[in-house]
Amino acid sequence: MSQTLLVMRHAKSSWKQGGLTDHQRPLNKRGLGDAVRMARWLFDSDHVPQQIFHSSANRTKMTSKLMNERFEALKTPPVTITEVDDLYLARWQVYVDELSARLSPDAPDTVMVLGHCPGVEDLVEALTDQWVTMPTAAIARLSYNEDSWAGLEKKHRKQFKLEDLWLPKEVLS
Secondary structure, X not given: OOEEEEEEEOOOEOXXXXXXXXXXXXXXXXXXXXXXXXXXXXXXXXXXXXXXEEOOOHHHHHHHHHHHHHHHHOOOOOOEEEEOHHHOOOOHHHHHHHHHHHOXXXXXXXXXXXXXXXXXXXXXXXXXXXXXXXXXXXXXXXXXXXXXXXXXXXXXXXXXXXXXXXXXXXXXX
């Protein structure tokens, strides 16, 4: 059996509200729609994560919340959502360290990490040795040909395979 790691960049955020820090920025109208669209795509392609880790930024919280609401409306099993402060604007190694620390060997088979560029792009490259460009709300599906998440911190290049890269403008809603 293999594990699936979904690596997602947050949906499109808004710059309209003055006085907000980068951390506080909400999603814009397109981002709101893209988050729901990508959740539906994951449901339709049978890749709904059982666990989501997201950064503490408002735009990742909103993306995760909207996706989970869509999953619930589609009657999927409950998704565990965990906010991780250290994922805000993190480098790829922080993503690996956090996942390694938080995923027990018997953790769910399909896990999503939801964060920011360039960290998510660098994470995909570090794990697959393939570079991808991830616009907002893009999801990279990586497979990890192991029975559990044990040893994740030791497995980098070429241990994961890039299976798909889904972009919101290319998926059906």
